Amino acid sequence: xxxxxxTPKFRVLKTGQSMTLLCAQDMNHEYMYWYxxxxxxxxxxxxxxxxxxxxxxxxxPDGYNVSRLKKQNFLLGLESAAPSQTxxxxxxxxxxxxxERSVQYFGPGTRLTVL
Amino acid sequence: xxxxxxxxxxxxxxxGDSAVIKCTxxxxxxxxxPWYKQELGKRPQLIIDIRSNVGEKKDQxxxxxxxxxxxxxxxxxxxxxxxxxxxxxxxxxxxxxTLTFGKGTMLLVSP
Numbered sequence: 001x002x003x004x005x006x007t008p009k010f011r012v013l014k015t016g017q018s019m020t021l022l023c024a025q026d027m028n029h030e031y032m033y034w035y036x037x038x039x040x041x042x043x044x045x046x047x048x049x050x051x052x053x054x055x056x057x058x059x060x061p062d063g064y065n066v067s068r069l070k071k072q073n074f075l076l077g078l079e080s081a082a083p084s085q086t087x088x089x090x091x092x093x094x095x096x097x098x099x100e101r102s103v104q105y106f107g108p109g110t111r112l113t114v115l
Numbered sequence: 116x117x118x119x120x121x122x123x124x125x126x127x128x129x130x131g132d133s134a135v136i137k138c139t140x141x142x143x144x145x146x147x148x149p150w151y152k153q154e155l156g157k158r159p160q161l162i163i164d165i166r167s168n169v170g171e172k173k174d175q176x177x178x179x180x181x182x183x184x185x186x187x188x189x190x191x192x193x194x195x196x197x198x199x200x201x202x203x204x205x206x207x208x209x210x211x212x213t214l215t216f217g218k219g220t221m222l223l224v225s226p
Contacts, residue, residue, distance in 0.1 A: 031212045033213070040124070040218060040219075041218060042121075042204060042216045042217055042218040042219050043159065043204060043216040044216075045213060045214075045215075048212060048213060050212050058213065059116075059215075090158065090159070094212075096211065096212060100146060100147055100166050101147050101149075101164065101166065102147060102149075102208045102211065102212055102213065102214055103149075103161065103164075104161070104214065105161075106158040106159050106160070107158060108157075108158050109158060
């Protein structure tokens with residue numbers, strides 16, 4: 001099993017350009033997430049999905065869009081990149097148990113720089 | 116929404132010493148508290164978790180304690196080793212699908 005994979009690993013954009021980050025998981029998890037990680041800020045949730053065809057906003061959704069057309073894939077889009085979106089982006093997939101545990105497995109991350 | 120505070124932001128210890136990282140949460144309905152370890156340049160990985168109906172949980176050299184009344188929980192690492200050096204994140208959840216993370220603690224273990 002590959003677990004959670006992310007494409008690409010690195011990317012440099014110019015302000016105003018658009019791009020899509022791809023997350024794939026082969027663990028048949030219902031839940032998928034996109035986080036951004038900035039120095040001293042921890043992991044902040046951008047958007048998440050509780051199943052195929054669903055999406056929901058997290059803590060910092062502005063400037064991002066997502067889609068979950070297939071259960072195994074979760075796409076994060078930046079329509080018009082800004083320098084403030086320079087960050088490391090982590091995708092995660094996971095499951096809950098009896099409404100008590102929200103277990104998440106993270107991908108390797110994508111380092112995005114917006115100039 | 117939930118707010119998780121984590122202290123300290125940096126912790127330096129000598130090999131063999133114990134390390135303690137503390138977190139407080141704001142939502143009294145939170146019932147699940149995981150800890151993630153992130154080595155430099157790597158992904159966060161779950162190392163231990165605790166549910167609200169348990170006061171303490173141990174796994175070899177690591178343990179987590181929970182005080183529901185005070186709304187705080189802690190990670191304890193005994194007999195620290197250089198490979199314990201990493202950033203540790205606490206998180207809290209109502210057990211639904213989302214976690215709220217603390218800002219992380221960088222643990223440095225010197226040989």
